[in-house]
Amino acid sequence: MTALSPCPVCAAADTEPILSLPQMPVFCNLLWPEREDARRAPRGDIELGFCRQCGHIYNLAFDAGLMTYGQAYENSLHFSPRFQSYASALARTLVERYDLHGKDIIEIGSGQGDFLRMLCALGDNRGVGFDPSYVPEPTDDPGPEITFVQDYFTARYADRPVDFIYSR
Missing domain, CATH: 3.40.50.150 (Vaccinia Virus protein VP39)
Known part of the structure; x- marks a missing residue:
């Protein structure tokens, strides 16, 4: 687990780590043109923490620098x-x-x-x-x-x- 960060909702420092998933793909809705491109997809850690003060659950390891949305990102479900x-x-x-x-x-x-x-x-x-x-x-x-x-x-x-x- 990473160092605990204050809750982004209430700013309390009373967070309990509850789940750690290292090196997960950053995007679930990005279509890669080739298999090897997909294998090299950006990855980041998911380390969920539970704020004991307000109940908010958030990713303690969130890295905004990994979030680069572009036109290849596709998450529409309106075809269904x-x-x-x-x-x-x-x-x-x-x-x-x-x-x-x-x-x-x-x-x-x-x-x-x-x-x-x-x-x-x-x-x-x-x-x-x-x-x-x-x-x-x-x-x-x-x-x-x-x-x-x-x-x-x-x-x-x-x-x-x-x-x-x-x-x-």
Whole structure:
């Protein structure tokens, strides 16, 4: 286990190590063109810790430097009818529960924007999706109410209008 780091939620230093998985592949949704490329994929340690103060579980060994998302990253499940049904029900629930009608919505980690498009269509909302792996399709026109930013959501985007922000 690595040296214990303070809890990123409550900053307590009362963390109990609970699981150690050394040298795990960093990405589970990155498609490699060749077998040898996949074998050389970046690896990092997973060392889960449990904060005794607030109950948050986090990776004590997390290394942000290993997280380099690009356009080869693919995690969309929207091709699955079962997932589409789940996502549609979730979008309807969120629109109803939080009265998302005519609102400004931000999705962090939007992928290709399938879920953001649902929320915008259901509530006549405006959306901005942030994801460095977003790849615009030549035939894809999200319309004037939806924008995609091929970048991480950072403080430089904090001045955007927002009524609802989420990350799935």
